[in-house]
Amino acid sequence: MSSEINLINVESSTYVNIPEPLGILQLAANLEKNNFKVKVLDMSVDKRSVKNFFDSDLIGLSFSTPNVLKTKEIIKEIRSYNPNAKIMIGGSHASALPEMALKEIEADIVARKESDLTIVEIAEGKLLKDILGISYKENNKIHHNPDRPFIENLDILPYPARHLVDMDKYDIHFTWEGLKPAATVFSSRGCFANCIYCASKITWERIVRFRSAEHVLGEIQELKEKYGRKEILFYDDVFPLKQERLVKICEGLKDMNMSWCCLSRVDTLREDNAKLMAESGCHMVNFGVESGSSKILQNLDKGLGENPIEVKNKIRKAFDLCHKHKISTKASFMFGSPEETKESIQETIDMIYEIMPDYMWIFSLTPIVGTELWNMHKEKGILQDNWSLYDQNLYNKYINTSLSYDFVRKKIRNTYLNYYLSPKYFLRQIKRGSLKPYKAMFEEFSGAIRYVLSGKTRKIEAE
Numbered sequence: 457m458s459s460e461i462n463l464i465n466v467e468s469s470t471y472v473n474i475p476e477p478l479g480i481l482q483l484a485a486n487l488e489k490n491n492f493k494v495k496v497l498d499m500s501v502d503k504r505s506v507k508n509f510f511d512s513d514l515i516g517l518s519f520s521t522p523n524v525l526k527t528k529e530i531i532k533e534i535r536s537y538n539p540n541a542k543i544m545i546g547g548s549h550a551s552a553l554p555e556m557a558l559k560e561i562e563a564d565i566v567a568r569k570e571s572d573l574t575i576v577e578i579a580e581g582k583l584l585k586d587i588l589g590i591s592y593k594e595n596n597k598i599h600h601n602p603d604r605p606f607i608e609n610l611d612i613l614p615y616p617a618r619h620l621v622d623m624d625k626y627d628i629h630f631t632w633e634g635l636k637p638a639a640t641v642f643s644s645r646g647c648f649a650n651c652i653y654c655a656s657k658i659t660w661e662r663i664v665r666f667r668s669a670e671h672v673l674g675e676i677q678e679l680k681e682k683y684g685r686k687e688i689l690f691y692d693d694v695f696p697l698k699q700e701r702l703v704k705i706c707e708g709l710k711d712m713n714m715s716w717c718c719l720s721r722v723d724t725l726r727e728d729n730a731k732l733m734a735e736s737g738c739h740m741v742n743f744g745v746e747s748g749s750s751k752i753l754q755n756l757d758k759g760l761g762e763n764p765i766e767v768k769n770k771i772r773k774a775f776d777l778c779h780k781h782k783i784s785t786k787a788s789f790m791f792g793s794p795e796e797t798k799e800s801i802q803e804t805i806d807m808i809y810e811i812m813p814d815y816m817w818i819f820s821l822t823p824i825v826g827t828e829l830w831n832m833h834k835e836k837g838i839l840q841d842n843w844s845l846y847d848q849n850l851y852n853k854y855i856n857t858s859l860s861y862d863f864v865r866k867k868i869r870n871t872y873l874n875y876y877l878s879p880k881y882f883l884r885q886i887k888r889g890s891l892k893p894y895k896a897m898f899e900e901f902s903g904a905i906r907y908v909l910s911g912k913t914r915k916i917e918a919e
């Protein structure tokens with residue numbers, strides 16, 4: 457049984473977006489509910505020395521792939537100050553590669569996938585061999601216990617323990633036109649789709665579980681009253697799902713006069729919902745479009761169907777609905793997908809000018825650890841197990857295409873410049889009466905300069 461548990465979020469910020477670390481805060485909340493004392497260090501915003509967090513006999517770290525080596529360093533340092541501490545890690549990377557996490561990052565315990573109940577059992581001192589959902593090292597042997605069943609009723613979980621961090625330090629640029637201050641909320645877990653580049657299913661599998669509207673609204677009420685938040689970003693993989701719940705949440709947000717935005721697939725936004733969402737304060741929806749070529753979308757297993765005309769119509773319809781109901785749009789694209797050609801990139805560019813997103817992100821294809829795409833790269837032998845490279849060009853290797861990295865990067869840069877400086881884009885912004893994207897671009901640009909000047913020159917791409 458541990459007296460105090462220290463949880464560390466290894467720096468995860470990008471210069472465009474620093475949300476509160478919901479994973480760690482969610483775990484902390486459940487530990488507190490079970491009467492444990494918890495201390496949280498979020499290295500993205502907290503300048504306190506990490507050494508102040510080494511005194512506990514149970515320490516947990518959350519990290520993303522670009523921070524594998526940094527996590528390893530921190531663990532080494534913890535052991536040098538506190539050789540008896542049990543060190544556990546979790547999150548998407550550790551869940552995808554538990555064996556690697558134990559051997560190379562040198563943690564004692566990996567909590568795989570959903571870990572809210574697992575962490576309490578670890579803290580209670582239950583025998584490791586009896587804890588579902590963990591992999592662990594004992595006497596230099598690695599053990600993988602069976603998976604833990606997912607929590608059926610997410611309403612049993614308390615709200616994230618935001619009181620353990622300084623909420624005023626977070627800066628959620630992602631909302632662009634939203635009010636400040638903002639907070640993020642995860643109102644459902646998982647996505648039903650099977651996109652080969654996405655890591656969501658590593659943690660949540662392909663089952664979507666929803667918190668009730670009442671539970672979600674209770675959290676938002678707390679964010680409004682206790683933390684003075686005026687804006688909510690729903691970080692759910694796909695927010696506009698489950699009709700009755702969506703209607704209730706929208707009604708509640710309207711009553712609270714909340715401004716909000718969310719993520720969606722293009723085929724999950726219905727006309728009646730777009731109207732309802734707009735009326736309840738939704739000002740932006742972020743769609744992962746990825747490509748304007750139906751062939752590329754099929755290669756990515758995006759799940760939009762096989763008929764090229766229908767696929768394109770689904771994309772157009774989602775943006776038309778938002779334009780009609782005065783919801784601003786953000787679209788994400790990827791260049792460099794399997795079988796990408798100059799022509800398919802041109803199809804994507806044509807699609808951009810058709811749907812006219814107010815904000816746009818174009819990424820160079822990134823094989824995320826544990827995804828089918830990553831496995832395909834591994835099979836071709838293009839990825840090495842050298843984690844320092846995951847920050848740089850190796851993160852952007854392509855397969856089944858003759859396009860080079862340099863070509864793709866140039867194409868991305870030119871597409872951004874041409875689009876944002878095009879008269880068509882300017883006129884659209886004038887028509888909707890907002891020059892905010894230009895302000896946002898300026899903020900992002902100055903953020904990038906600050907980031908480079910701060911010496912953190914790692915590759916930065918928010919999702």
Ligand code: B12
Pocket residue numbers: 465467468469470473474475476477478479480482483515516517518519520521522523544545546547548549567569570571572575642646653654655656659691693822824825915916917918919
């Ligand atoms: C919000 C978010 C971010 C935020 C910050 C994340 C944070 N620290 O909170 C920002 C925008 C900064 C971000 C950045 C990136 N992200 Co991100 N992000 C997300 C997102 C949308 C939601 C995460 C979240 O809040 N979940 C809610 C909480 C409750 O879940 P959770 O964090 O997974 O935690 C649970 C378990 O994983 C586990 N757990 C987690 N940590 C720990 C620690 C311990 C000790 C234990 C026991 C358990 C445990 O327990 C929790 C409760 O069950 C997910 C998508 C998704 N569907 O999950 C992607 C996701 C995690 N991100 C991803 C990626 C690829 C990135 C980037 C690499 C993108 C890029 N190309 O640059 C960067 C990395 C930045 C960096 N330098 O590290 C991938 C996977 C990453 C990976 N392999 O490490 C995901 C899954 C997206 C996807 N669909 O593919 N991200």
Ligand code: SF4
Pocket residue numbers: 647648649650651654655656693694721744
């Ligand atoms: S729709 Fe989005 S969240 Fe769902 S699997 Fe595809 S990329 Fe991931």
